[in-house]
Amino acid sequence: MESGSWHIEKRDISRSESFGRDVDNAPETGCLSIVVLGASGDLAKKKTFPALYHLFLQGFLPSEEVHIFGYARTKISDDELRNRIRGYLITDKSASTEHLDNVTKFLELVKYVSGSYDSEEGFQLLDKEIAKHELSKNSVEGSSRRLFYLALPPSVYPSVCKMIRHNCMNKSDLGGWTRIVVEKPFGKDLESAEQLSSQIGQLFDEPQIYRIDHYLGKELVQNLLVLRFANRFFLPLWNRDNIDNVQIVFREDFGTEGRGGYFDEYGIIRDIIQNHLLQVLCLVAMEKPVSLKPEHIRDEKVKVLQSVLPIKDEEVVLGQYEAYRDDPTVPDHSNTPTFATVVLRIHNERWEGVPFILKAGKALNSRKAEIRVQFKDVPGDIFKCKKQGRNEFVIRLQPSEAMYMKLTVKQPGLEMLTVQSELDLSYRQRYQGVTIPEAYERLILDTIRGDQQHFVRRDELKAAWEIFTPLLHRIDDGEKKPLPYKPGSRGPEAADELLAKAGYVQTHGYIWIPPTL
Numbered sequence: 001m002e003s004g005s006w007h008i009e010k011r012d013i014s015r016s017e018s019f020g021r022d023v024d025n026a027p028e029t030g031c032l033s034i035v036v037l038g039a040s041g042d043l044a045k046k047k048t049f050p051a052l053y054h055l056f057l058q059g060f061l062p063s064e065e066v067h068i069f070g071y072a073r074t075k076i077s078d079d080e081l082r083n084r085i086r087g088y089l090i091t092d093k094s095a096s097t098e099h100l101d102n103v104t105k106f107l108e109l110v111k112y113v114s115g116s117y118d119s120e121e122g123f124q125l126l127d128k129e130i131a132k133h134e135l136s137k138n139s140v141e142g143s144s145r146r147l148f149y150l151a152l153p154p155s156v157y158p159s160v161c162k163m164i165r166h167n168c169m170n171k172s173d174l175g176g177w178t179r180i181v182v183e184k185p186f187g188k189d190l191e192s193a194e195q196l197s198s199q200i201g202q203l204f205d206e207p208q209i210y211r212i213d214h215y216l217g218k219e220l221v222q223n224l225l226v227l228r229f230a231n232r233f234f235l236p237l238w239n240r241d242n243i244d245n246v247q248i249v250f251r252e253d254f255g256t257e258g259r260g261g262y263f264d265e266y267g268i269i270r271d272i273i274q275n276h277l278l279q280v281l282c283l284v285a286m287e288k289p290v291s292l293k294p295e296h297i298r299d300e301k302v303k304v305l306q307s308v309l310p311i312k313d314e315e316v317v318l319g320q321y322e323a324y325r326d327d328p329t330v331p332d333h334s335n336t337p338t339f340a341t342v343v344l345r346i347h348n349e350r351w352e353g354v355p356f357i358l359k360a361g362k363a364l365n366s367r368k369a370e371i372r373v374q375f376k377d378v379p380g381d382i383f384k385c386k387k388q389g390r391n392e393f394v395i396r397l398q399p400s401e402a403m404y405m406k407l408t409v410k411q412p413g414l415e416m417l418t419v420q421s422e423l424d425l426s427y428r429q430r431y432q433g434v435t436i437p438e439a440y441e442r443l444i445l446d447t448i449r450g451d452q453q454h455f456v457r458r459d460e461l462k463a464a465w466e467i468f469t470p471l472l473h474r475i476d477d478g479e480k481k482p483l484p485y486k487p488g489s490r491g492p493e494a495a496d497e498l499l500a501k502a503g504y505v506q507t508h509g510y511i512w513i514p515p516t517l
């Protein structure tokens with residue numbers, strides 16, 4: 001099979017082979033209604049509907065049980081919504097007839113309901129449509145499952161949740177369920193996030209709320225626990241005695257591209273660092289959980305977050321790319337950072353003194369996300385090879401998923417010379433023909449299965465906002481200003497200087513090249 005193409009493999013939705021999944025959650029069948037609120041938006045068309053399509057293809061959304069509803073204010077017909085979605089599912093003009101047929105079958109499951117986010121009428125109509133579908137599938141009252149995916153700006157979460165609670169709940173607690181999925185950014189600071197949490201918490205119980213962070217659905221992020229706790233050689237090395245510094249990096253080689261209005265309100269720290277990168281940090285730094293049960297894992301993540309010390313001003317570099325303000329939806333005097341490097345310090349026995357450097361930026365020179373663990377120098381270096389670089393363990397989240405270990409070896413030949421090389425596990429090469437699922441696909445499947453392991457718990461979210469709120473307020477008040485940088489560059493030079501000050505030693509003359517097949 002070609003790499004990147006889809007395995008069309010019918011699977012039993014209730015069959016769960018993953019570790020750590022609660023047995024209580026096991027077989028879940030019955031009529032399933034998936035409602036995408038904000039169906040007219042960017043996330044819905046780019047991520048949510050394509051993820052649902054791929055789940056459908058693999059047999060996780062059987063047409064005899066499932067119906068998908070799009071809901072938004074825009075007045076369009078079922079067919080107009082279907083055509084919009086079709087455009088994102090069929091990108092290739094030479095798509096096979098099988099692919100076209102599959103898309104058509106999938107789109108037959110999709111219906112559109114138009115209504116506002118704060119009026120009963122729209123949601124009553126939605127409820128009527130869901131009930132009609134449930135009836136047509138002979139669902140017994142109380143055994144139907146309703147999943148509401150809020151692909152919406154957070155400002156409308158409270159009213160939408162209220163409308164769902166009052167008008168669209170699964171009719172009985174016997175059997176079925178009602179769950180809601182909420183997107184980030186969940187709030188703008190500690191106070192607003194807590195307020196949002198209380199508002200939603202009054203309407204839904206915590207097990208019904210799925211706070212999605214799509215980085216938790218990425219293959220190599222999901223691999224972190226296995227890597228750390230199922231491999232003997234990482235156990236003794238993963239601490240302050242051996243590790244000098246850790247970098248968690250997100251780079252994009254494009255700017256805010258049509259999302260300037262949204263982005264300017266949030267900035268790179270709220271968009272990427274406070275959620276995606278911090279979640280990755282938790283998995284890199286946490287202690288071994290008692291088991292793989294979601295609550296055990298999330299307990300350990302919260303402990304890491306609560307051990308993070310207040311961020312020091314001198315350990316932050318902000319940037320804003322030139323031309324960012326050319327976007328007509330961005331104010332002329334915007335102080336919003338599109339780049340940030342922030343050093344976090346974890347005050348516990350394992351990590352005292354080890355900087356965790358979180359770096360994220362838009363309009364940079366490349367697109368990639370990775371974790372770079374740099375080890376300390378070898379004591380008593382008889383080969384005098386320190387200059388060639390330190391050992392590093394790199395986990396490349398995207399693109400070209402890989403993990404590689406940079407190490408020093410003898411240069412092949414007659415001379416006793418050392419050289420930097422790597423032990424390389426590149427997924428495309430090692431797992432040829434294996435399709436790596438999209439993060440959203442995995443996470444939506446988890447919500448259907450009732451698995452909260454890869455979702456953010458309320459106390460986790462609170463601890464995350466506690467770390468960044470003071471810095472965010474200083475930026476919002478204009479006390480801390482971003483430095484300009486050229487689009488297509490590495491970001492402000494001051495960020496590299498901060499990296500060096502934090503202890504990162506760059507290996508010159510060595511570049512890892514992903515192997516080609």
Ligand SMILES: NC(=O)C1=CN([C@@H]2O[C@H](COP(=O)(O)OP(=O)(O)OC[C@H]3O[C@@H](n4cnc5c(N)ncnc54)[C@H](OP(=O)(O)O)[C@@H]3O)[C@@H](O)[C@H]2O)C=CC1
Pocket residue numbers: 038039040041042043044046072073074117150151152153154155156183184185
């Ligand atoms: N787009 C992306 O790549 C990502 C987005 N997210 C998050 O997902 C959520 C949705 O994002 P996205 O799809 O980009 O957002 P959009 O701005 O595209 O909004 C989605 C839909 O919500 C409705 N809407 C927009 N603004 C308002 C408003 N002020 N009041 C009421 N309704 C409004 C519109 O539908 P209508 O007018 O038809 O009702 C729109 O089609 C957000 O929380 C975002 O942060 C998370 C990760 C990535």
Ligand SMILES: O=C1O[C@H](COP(=O)(O)O)[C@@H](O)[C@H](O)[C@H]1O
Pocket residue numbers: 214252271272369
């Ligand atoms: O959440 C977001 O993520 C995307 C990047 O996601 P990725 O999976 O492509 O790495 C980012 O572009 C967007 O600004 C942000 O809201």
